Amino acid sequence: MTRIDLNADLGEGFGRWRLTDxxxxxxxVTSANVACGFHAGDAATMRRVCELAAExxxxxxxxxxYRDLAGFGRRAMDVPPDELAAEVAYQIGALEVFARAAGSRVAYVKPHGALYNRVVRDEEQAAAVVDGVVLAGAGVALPVLGLPSSRFLKVAERAGLPVVTEAFADRAYTDEGTLxxxxxxxxxxxxxxxVxxxxLGLARLGVVTSHSGGRxxxxxxxxxLHGDTAGAVDLARRVRAGLESSxxxxEAFA
Structure with a gap:
């Protein structure tokens, strides 16, 4: 039987403002990518989402x-590798406190926005993120999510981290397989x-139609599935129902 994990970006609020349901x-969903305070999220939001996810x-x-609340983490930034590694570890550690308090744990790491796209091709930035994941793991090899064939996943594999390939049902693809x-x-x-x-095409056939019409x-x-898309909840329900009916x-990845 074909198996697929469904993940969504959650906890993308700040203070009284909430973006995601x-x-x-x-x-x-079966996996929740929780914002760790640098592009969105705050301590109370992280705690609440971890409790709901654990339940x-x-x-x-x-x-x-990247540290970019004003730009929602979607602006290109140049961060020195040592600093980026420390900031990645810092974010993971903050979320781990709330995950453990809820009776769970941080089970994987996924970059967001501009950082996600940067580490597809930039090996130095990819290595910095991996260094941060290794540092935060403290001997535990945390899985990482990323685009297939990205520099990020290749560097993570060399560092001994489990890698999980990811696709986007609601994003357009280039002919090269990037977003x-x-x-x-x-x-x-x-x-x-x-969507x-x-x-269905991604889960069952491993193919997607590109922006130019190619396979x-x-x-x-x-x-x-992006939690900040209009109608995200209905969209997620429709996707899951469509997958299961086919x-x-x-289920969550192993």
Whole structure:
């Protein structure tokens, strides 16, 4: 049976402002990428999301970012490798406190936004993120999520970290298998039927239609749905229902 993990970016609020419907999304997804305070999130939000995730048996992941609250972590930044490694470890450690208090733990790490895209090709920044993950793990090899064939996953493998390939049902792809920048029209796919169809293609066939209309191989163990997309909860429910009705088992990655 084909198996796929469903992950979503959660806890993307700050103070009284909330962006994601964490409670409803946690009834659908199997893994939660929790913002750790650098692009979104704060201590109270992190604690609340960890408690909700633990109650529902959803795996908790640290979504680490450049220090960019104003830009939601989506602005390109140049951070010295030693500093970036320390900041990645800092974010993971902060979330680990709340995960353990909720009776769970940080089970994996996923970069966010500009950092996610940067480490696809930039080996130095990828190595810095991996160094931070290793530092925070304190002897535990935390799995990392990333694009297939990215520099990030290759560096992580060399460091002995488990790697989990990831695909995006609601993002447009280039012919090279990378994500179309959000600054381009059509980078985010909002049509529900199209997202469901793409989810099935990714889960069952390992392919996705690129922005130019070509078929691109994308073998992934986890499928991401963005929690900040309009109608995210309904979209997530439709995707999960579509996967399960087609015989795909939705479960957290091993």
């Amino acid at each position: 964490d409670e409803q999304l946690l009834s659908v 529902r048996g959803v795996r908790i992941g640290a979504q680490v970012s 179309v920048p959000r600054t381009r029209d059509g980078a985010v796919i909002t049509d529900v039927d199209a 469901v169809e793409r989810s 691109v191989p994308v073998r992934a163990r986890s499928l991401c 015989g795909v088992r939705v």
